Amino acid sequence: MLFSQAIGRKVVATDTASTVGRVNGYVVDPQLPGVVALIVSKTSAEGSALPWANIIAFGVDAVTVPTASAVGVPDPDLAELAGKPHTLLGKRVLTTAGVELGTVLDVDFDPTIGRLAALLLEQGPLDATRLLGVGSYAAIVRA
Amino acid sequence: MSILLRSSEINRLPVVTFAGEDIAQIKDIVYAARGGQVGGFTLNGRGLFAGPLKTALPWEKVVGVGPDAVIIRGEDAFTPVESLLAAVQSGEPAAGDILGSQVLTDDGAALGVVVDVVIEVADGGGAAQADVVGYEIDPAEGVGRGTNRMLIPLPDTLSASGEHLMVPAAAREFVTDDLAGFGAAVDDFRAHLRGGPR
Numbered sequence: 001m002l003f004s005q006a007i008g009r010k011v012v013a014t015d016t017a018s019t020v021g022r023v024n025g026y027v028v029d030p031q032l033p034g035v036v037a038l039i040v041s042k043t044s045a046e047g048s049a050l051p052w053a054n055i056i057a058f059g060v061d062a063v064t065v066p067t068a069s070a071v072g073v074p075d076p077d078l079a080e081l082a083g084k085p086h087t088l089l090g091k092r093v094l095t096t097a098g099v100e101l102g103t104v105l106d107v108d109f110d111p112t113i114g115r116l117a118a119l120l121l122e123q124g125p126l127d128a129t130r131l132l133g134v135g136s137y138a139a140i141v142r143a
Numbered sequence: 144m145s146i147l148l149r150s151s152e153i154n155r156l157p158v159v160t161f162a163g164e165d166i167a168q169i170k171d172i173v174y175a176a177r178g179g180q181v182g183g184f185t186l187n188g189r190g191l192f193a194g195p196l197k198t199a200l201p202w203e204k205v206v207g208v209g210p211d212a213v214i215i216r217g218e219d220a221f222t223p224v225e226s227l228l229a230a231v232q233s234g235e236p237a238a239g240d241i242l243g244s245q246v247l248t249d250d251g252a253a254l255g256v257v258v259d260v261v262i263e264v265a266d267g268g269g270a271a272q273a274d275v276v277g278y279e280i281d282p283a284e285g286v287g288r289g290t291n292r293m294l295i296p297l298p299d300t301l302s303a304s305g306e307h308l309m310v311p312a313a314a315r316e317f318v319t320d321d322l323a324g325f326g327a328a329v330d331d332f333r334a335h336l337r338g339g340p341r
């Protein structure tokens with residue numbers, strides 16, 4: 001599934017059957033590389049981070065969580081990864097050989113486990129296992 | 144595979160860590176091995192008003208150099224400028240001194256003035272070397288090549304005084320105009336100097 005396809009998807013709590021919010025972003029740990037949390041917008045409670053472990057299922061029509069409290073304030077590690085410098089989308093991609101490949105237009109990920117499959121660049125997909133890090137200047141991939 | 148870069152293209156490249164942060168940019172190239180190799184880089188901070196840094200980047204810590212960036216593992220790759228300069232110290236003129244030198248052949252003909260340095264970076268990084276393989280020169284009138292800049296390959300070692308750069312007279316035969324065909328010219332020239340076939 002692409003990052004862009006799931007943006008705006010409902011996040012629903014199974015205990016009350018009510019909508020908690022909508023998917024608004026992704027927090028990626030480049031070490032895995034995988035999605036470690038979702039950023040949820042339009043929440044009624046404080047905080048907007050939904051850690052991947054709190055998700056029951058990333059379904060085709062909705063993301064289900066056990067209760068509304070699954071979405072909350074991120075812990076410091078998560079907050080660090082969620083910071084703007086670590087956003088993948090729109091970031092330039094540099095290889096370890098110092099060559100710029102393009103910019104990340106979209107990201108393909110496995111919705112069952114959150115693992116990243118590929119980075120989509122102008123020129124085509126790039127195996128996500130080559131990803132080494134994402135910082136304010138660039139995403140670094142193995143040459 | 145290896146790539147050829149002009150020193151002017153390397154200057155001002157960002158220095159980027161594996162974490163994707165641009166923590167410095169290249170200020171100047173520090174040459175080692177009597178000007179025949181890249182020993183490291185001095186650094187400027189990033190941003191419009193950032194000045195030179197007190198730290199430098201030794202070549203051994205460079206993972207990759209390409210047309211878009213210099214890649215390192217992390218900020219711990221940096222060493223104080225003094226220790227880098229001491230490590231490559233050889234009593235030879237520094238990089239800036241070579242630019243502007245007059246290129247003289249050993250039979251006494253002036254070929255022109257050095258305007259840029261051509262560096263070959265072996266692919267793979269890490270243990271890879273960065274050799275100075277030639278110079279771009281502004282040709283002297285007597286060479287009869289008009290005002291087009293030309294590239295002149297170098298042997299592995301050369302002598303340079305900061306005023307003149309001495310090259311074997313044979314270097315003249317291996318002059319090329321474009322960087323694309325330059326790698327082959329360097330290989331040919333070095334083979335020729337070793338007495339091998341052209």
